[in-house]
Amino acid sequence: MSNNLIVEREKGLVELERRIAELREASAAQPLDMSAEIAGLEERYQAILRELFGSLSPWEKVHMARHPARPTSLDYISRFDRFDELHGDRHYRDDPSIVGGFAFLRSRAVMVIGQQRGRDTRENLRRNFGMPAPEGYRKTSRLARLASRLQLPVVTFVDTKGADPGISSEEHAQSEAIAVCLQTFATARVPIVAAIIGEGGSGGALALAIADHVLMLEHSTYSVASPEGCAAILWSDASKAEEAAARLKLTADDLRRFGVVDEIIVEPLGGAHRNAQDVVTRTLDAVDRSVARLSSLSPEELLDERYEKYRRLGEWQAQSLQPAGTAQ
């Protein structure tokens, strides 16, 4: 029994998928023509997909963003032309919930940094469910500074529930680690492209997402607080999480309207994990296009544009944001 809405919904589909695969196999082994039967089943399969996933609510997107099979940072990084991982914060330890290092993307040298959750329980324990500790943010700052010095564009993948809320993280000044990360990204003299590929959980996500160009997958979420946390605090009622998800405006469409996100990567029907190969290819294409465009700017132009971009965000005049508020 999964507590993920989308996984629950997929259970019946798995059975249908197996029957189609069996028929295909049987049809290949026998002279009998079963193509009509296969086509019929596939049509039904597609119809159910459309019905289940054709239009997702914000709450359903929250679950899609957390889907255990959703492509993670390493699924993207492994499709770079080359990757040489660098480890450690040079102070205390290496944090496996952040993966980073030198890479080649379409023959261009870059620094890539991503938040990494696990695919199974064992890996999740090792990677702390993708919740970085201060050491992870310090590794991130170190790599971003290095990239700035070597004039390598920075590419980040954002996928975290949030920064780790533990005793050790507080003892090692989580606030300072994130604050310095923000500072480093705000002042890096190289192009920065960030892709929100799963959950973008609050300040712990933003620490890797101050960027000249921010991409977001269609069903990813990016939020000031988790819907559950928001419901617990503002409604004092965790069961209001679904309503909180709708109110928080955490979807790619909402955030594109607000100017928090610059470009949306469309996902296949049913989510990125249904055709990860294709989603990763198109995301890397988009990253590559942005890096190429930004690379033609001087460091001064880059920094000025980045400053203006964030300077404008959340302009205070009520009327300037009314259209976004009326959506939903």
Add this chain to the structure above:
Amino acid sequence: MMREWLPSRRARETPRNDAALWVKCPKCGEVLYRRDLAASLFVCTRCSYHFRMSAYDRIASIVDGDFTEIASEVLPSDPLQWSDKKSYQTKLKSDAENSGLSESVVCGFATIGRFPVALGVMDFHFRGGTMGRVTGERITRLFEEARRRKVPCIIFAASGGARMEEGMLALMQMAKTTAAVARFMEDGNFFLVVLTDPTTGGVAASFAFQADVIVAESKAMIGFAGRRVIEQTIRQRLPDQFQTAEFLLEKGAIDMVVDRRELKEKLVRLLEYAVREPVSP
């Protein structure tokens, strides 16, 4: 746009607490006469418990002469048309009435000792000191103007983090203020922060921990994650001193812990190192 304002008069006008002639110390139980409490800068005269201070009381306790407020015309609105148990607009209105403030930060220029400074003071009594768009906008304007004037900037932080009722636009204020602080500091200007009770979340994880010198008030609660969130995560009770100013000092996260009654003197001393003119100690 700028508002001249006399600290001494405003301090008397602070609406909150005026009704209560006697205030009970939540720590030692001592019943304190309000005027005595104000005279001791809202520090319990018996046990040194630091009460949370309102922004204008704080300014009055720190500046010499006038305080020229900026960006007070920048007022909050409701970009998401938010509503939970109450509507966001109702909350803004009642917080404004109760605190006498229009947002969670008051920004302006003043003199401390003989040093002109930019001063931003957050107030926990307005939306728990949370950072909304206008909080971020006022702080950003303060740093931009301080950079133009080439004066040090002092921020008194007090915050529950980013304001949820404004969604991602609130979170983005971490990025916006960070960018302004970075430009200010890159020009060689001095940034000092005073962490007061409580400073957490998005404010702790942005400008508050980007300062050159980090001072904290005695016993202030300072951290990234809230105490309850950590306790729920680890399923055990945290020790009392966890996330206090003294705890952070021991862990190396801040420069010093100061009793509020000695704070102004300390700030002047620190400014003497950072500002060459017109020092003659």
